[in-house]
Structure formats: C-alpha cells, structure tokens
Amino acid sequence: MYKIPIVNLKKQISPIRAEIDTAIKKIIDNADFVFGKEIDNFEGEVAKYCNVKYAVGVSNGTDAIRLALVSVGIQYGDGVICPAFTYYATAGAIASIGAIPVFVDIEPNTYNISIANIEKILKQKKDKKIKAIIPVHLYGQCADMDSIIRISKKYSLKIIEDAAQAFGAEYKGKKAGTIGDCGAVSFFPGKNLGAFGDAGIVLTNSKIIYEKLKILRNQGNRKKYNHLLLGYNNRLDTIQAAVLNVKLKYLPSWNKKRQENAEYFNEKLKDEEVKTPFVPNYTTHIYHQYVLRLNYPSKKLVEHLNSKGIDSRVYYPKPLHLQKCFQYRGYKKGDFQESEKASIQTLAIPVHPELIKKEMDYIISSIKDFLS
Ligand SMILES: Cc1ncc(COP(=O)(O)O)c(C=O)c1O
Structure with missing residues (x-):
C-alpha cells in the first residue's frame, strides 16, 4: 500500500538541500539575524x-492580513x-484589531466569495460601517476581482486580497495579491512556497501603504526608539528569507507541475460521479489544494482514501459563521448555505x-473503487 501525504516537504527539500544549507550557514556565519541583505533580496x-x-x-500570513488592514486605515x-x-x-x-468580520456566502462552483451576496x-x-473587503483566493485560484473592484468603488471600500493560498496565480495576467490595495501572502511550510x-x-x-507597513511591522519605528505608530513585532525572520529566496526560483516549475x-x-x-475543480477563464489556478465535490457528504470517501494510505482532507469542515469564536456575531446555521454545503x-x-504517476493512478483507482 502507498502512503501518500497531502504535502511532501522531505521530498521537495531533498534535491535543493545543499543550496538551502549554504544560505542558512551564511546567515549564521554573519550573525545577521534581524533584517539585513537577505530580507532586501527576498522582497526585491x-x-x-x-x-x-x-x-x-x-512574520506570517495572518499578520500580513492584519498589517494590511491597519495600513489601509481599518480601525476598531x-x-x-x-x-x-x-x-x-x-x-x-x-x-x-477590533474590527468586525461581516461574513458573505461563496459561489458554489469556485468556492470564492459570491459577488451577488456582497x-x-x-x-x-446602509450604516456605512463597512470599510473593507477581503476576497480570499481559495485553494489557489483568484476571486472575481473586476466585480470586487467595481463594488469597492461604489461603496468606497478598501480591498485586501487574501492570497495566502494563491502565490503565483494570475487574474487576467496580474499576480494574485497585486490587484487590490494590498495583498497578503502566507509562506507557512505547507504552502506552495513554504518557509x-x-x-x-x-x-x-x-x-x-508601503511606508506604513515597514513601520508597522517593526514596533512602529522607522528609526530606533522613535515610535511613529502603534506598531508590532511582525518582522520576517532573516533565516526564513534565506530559505525562501532559494525556494522562490523553483516555484514556477512547482506550480506548473501542480497544474499538470x-x-x-x-x-x-x-x-465519474464527482465534480472536478471549475476554473473561470479570468484566473489561473495554482492548485494549493485540488478539491473534489460530491453531491452527498464526502466523509465516507475521505475515510476510504485515508484507509488506503492517501491523505485526503476537508478544507474546511466548519464554516466560520458556525465557529464558537464568532458566536458573538449572531449568525446561525442556514445563514450561508453554499458555505455549509461545501464544508x-x-x-x-x-x-x-512531488507526486509520481503511479501514486496519482493509485489515488484515481481508489476514488473509482469507492464510486463504483
Ligand atoms: C486563506 C488563508 N488565509 C490566511 C492564512 C494565514 O497564514 P499563516 O498561517 O501564514 O498565518 C492561511 C494559511 O494558513 C490561509 O490559508
């Protein structure tokens, strides 16, 4: 039986290990642990x-969103x-930051935010309290950005793109995260580009916004001990920048392989009686996740695949409006039916x-076994 993980970092890192070791060693040799040349290189x-x-x-994708919100002026x-x-x-x-999440349902085909529902x-x-919108480019394909821009102009909203899962995807030729006022990207180890x-x-x-972000991530400082804004300790770690700089070169080929x-x-x-991903023609998909859909609960198929050694999961099994931590917002079951169904x-x-053909064929035959 195969054992097929949802990501295979050991296999990914192995052929580039020497390059990464050299990059990390350089940081240690120079004791260059905070900011420094690697950060400038990587940002460039x-x-x-x-x-x-x-x-x-x-520091991470969550802080990227938070800093982006603060930098465009979103307040308590x-x-x-x-x-x-x-x-x-x-x-x-x-x-x-004391702002209020206002949830909206998704499009059932793309799993991205529904324009009609926004x-x-x-x-x-009409209370004018809504000041921004965060479209999420879920699983690695872009939301309908032209429509979101049109709405944001009409209602004077800032746009922060959550491109945590879509680094390298393109909306009409523009990279995810470069279309709104700001884009936030995550380099969590399991992402397509992982630290x-x-x-x-x-x-x-x-x-x-750039000048503000640089101050906000560094304790509100531009110059040491001169705090201009209420900032945070949200710097990118220099060793992570060194690792990411090596890996960035390989990202286009990795994303291409995911697409293949x-x-x-x-x-x-x-x-088969299973829905494969739908990709509208305005976006490319970099398949951070490859998500299938049934017209009945997927739990049994997930269990079947897991029993065959295939790491299949649900992203995400409980929509946010039903999470305990957001109970204070007063939403209830049935409020966002497409989100609930997708979950x-x-x-x-x-x-x-890193998947090889034999493994893909094994995944396919395991799915077919279940469906037959
Ligand atoms: C859609 C989405 N937004 C935000 C984040 C947060 O990124 P991080 O884990 O780097 O804080 C993630 C990653 O886990 C994500 O998938």
Missing part, C-alpha cells in the same frame, strides 16, 4: 516575480467583509509537485 525578488512595486516581508469597530468559507485566519485577523449585504447595511517555519509578505503598489497533476486528475475523473461535500486530495 518577490516584487519582481509579482510585478508589483513593493513587497514587505512579515469598522466592518470588513470576508467569505464564511475560508481558513480562520482571514476573519481572525479582522477581529484581532452587494446584497452592502445594500442591506521552514512561519513567514509571510504584503504586496502593494502604493508608496504610502490537476489536469491528469481532471482527465481521469471526467466521467460537507468537498474533499482535497494530494496534488503536490
């Missing part, structure tokens, strides 16, 4: 890769729209670039 390389003016390295009591079907951190970052909420809530611990980055084309693996699954599963009917299967 990310800005080039994303074709964006500024990239500010930070402001409402911020985000999907009900995303990782906790999207809404957690909003709540962490408009519905904004029409209902050796926590790391993240904020992307922006605004010089004003996804196409293979799509082709082999096209005649029951979907499952992710391994799609990482």
Whole structure:
C-alpha cells in the first residue's frame, strides 16, 4: 500500500538541500539575524516575480492580513467583509484589531466569495460601517476581482486580497495579491512556497501603504526608539528569507507541475460521479489544494482514501459563521448555505509537485473503487 501525504516537504527539500544549507550557514556565519541583505533580496525578488512595486516581508500570513488592514486605515469597530468559507485566519485577523468580520456566502462552483451576496449585504447595511473587503483566493485560484473592484468603488471600500493560498496565480495576467490595495501572502511550510517555519509578505503598489507597513511591522519605528505608530513585532525572520529566496526560483516549475497533476486528475475523473475543480477563464489556478465535490457528504470517501494510505482532507469542515469564536456575531446555521454545503461535500486530495504517476493512478483507482 502507498502512503501518500497531502504535502511532501522531505521530498521537495531533498534535491535543493545543499543550496538551502549554504544560505542558512551564511546567515549564521554573519550573525545577521534581524533584517539585513537577505530580507532586501527576498522582497526585491518577490516584487519582481509579482510585478508589483513593493513587497514587505512579515512574520506570517495572518499578520500580513492584519498589517494590511491597519495600513489601509481599518480601525476598531469598522466592518470588513470576508467569505464564511475560508481558513480562520482571514476573519481572525479582522477581529484581532477590533474590527468586525461581516461574513458573505461563496459561489458554489469556485468556492470564492459570491459577488451577488456582497452587494446584497452592502445594500442591506446602509450604516456605512463597512470599510473593507477581503476576497480570499481559495485553494489557489483568484476571486472575481473586476466585480470586487467595481463594488469597492461604489461603496468606497478598501480591498485586501487574501492570497495566502494563491502565490503565483494570475487574474487576467496580474499576480494574485497585486490587484487590490494590498495583498497578503502566507509562506507557512505547507504552502506552495513554504518557509521552514512561519513567514509571510504584503504586496502593494502604493508608496504610502508601503511606508506604513515597514513601520508597522517593526514596533512602529522607522528609526530606533522613535515610535511613529502603534506598531508590532511582525518582522520576517532573516533565516526564513534565506530559505525562501532559494525556494522562490523553483516555484514556477512547482506550480506548473501542480497544474499538470490537476489536469491528469481532471482527465481521469471526467466521467465519474464527482465534480472536478471549475476554473473561470479570468484566473489561473495554482492548485494549493485540488478539491473534489460530491453531491452527498464526502466523509465516507475521505475515510476510504485515508484507509488506503492517501491523505485526503476537508478544507474546511466548519464554516466560520458556525465557529464558537464568532458566536458573538449572531449568525446561525442556514445563514450561508453554499458555505455549509461545501464544508460537507468537498474533499482535497494530494496534488503536490512531488507526486509520481503511479501514486496519482493509485489515488484515481481508489476514488473509482469507492464510486463504483
Ligand atoms: C486563506 C488563508 N488565509 C490566511 C492564512 C494565514 O497564514 P499563516 O498561517 O501564514 O498565518 C492561511 C494559511 O494558513 C490561509 O490559508
């Protein structure tokens, strides 16, 4: 029996291990642990890769969202729209600054935020307290950004893209995270570009936001002991920047391999009673997750695959409006039906670039076994 993990970091790191060891050794030899050349290099390389003016390295993807919110002026009591079907951190970052997560349902095909439902909420809530929107590019494909920009202009909303899962995906030729006022990226180890611990980055084309982000991530300092803003200790770790700088070179080929693996699954599963990912033509998909859908609960298929040694999971089994920590917002079961359905009917299967054909064929035949 195969043992197929959802990510395979050991296999990913092995061929580039010597390069990474050298990069880490350099940091230790120079005792260059906070800021320094590696941070500048990495930020420069990310800005080039994303074709964006500024990239500010930070401690993780959650802090990237939080700093982005603060840098565009979101304050205590402001409402911020985000999907009900995303990782906790999207809404957690909003709540962490005393702002209010305003949940919206998703599109059933893409699992990204529903444009019609954003408009519905904004029409209902005429109290002008909603100040920003966080579209999440879930699983690695972009939300409908043109529509989000149109709405944000109409209602004067700031846009923070949660590109935690979509680093390298493109919306109409623009990289995810470079379209709104800011984009937040996560380099959590399991992401398509993963550090050796926590790391993240904020992307922006605004010089004003960039200057603010640099101060906010570093205790509100520009110059030491001269605190201009109420900032945080949210610097990107220099060793992580060194690791990421090595790995960034390989990201385009890794993302391409994920896309090829996804196409293979799509082709082999096209005649089965299972829905493969739908990718609208305005976006590319970098398949941070390859998510299938049934028209009944996916739990049994997940269990079946797990019993065959295949690490299949549900991202995410409980939408945010039903989480205990957001009970104070007063939502109830049935409020966001597409999010609730997606949390029951979907499952992710391994799609990482280290998969070999034999393993993919084994995953496919295990799914077919279950469905037959
Ligand atoms: C959609 C989404 N937003 C935010 C985050 C937070 O990123 P991090 O874990 O780096 O804080 C993640 C990653 O886990 C994520 O998947």
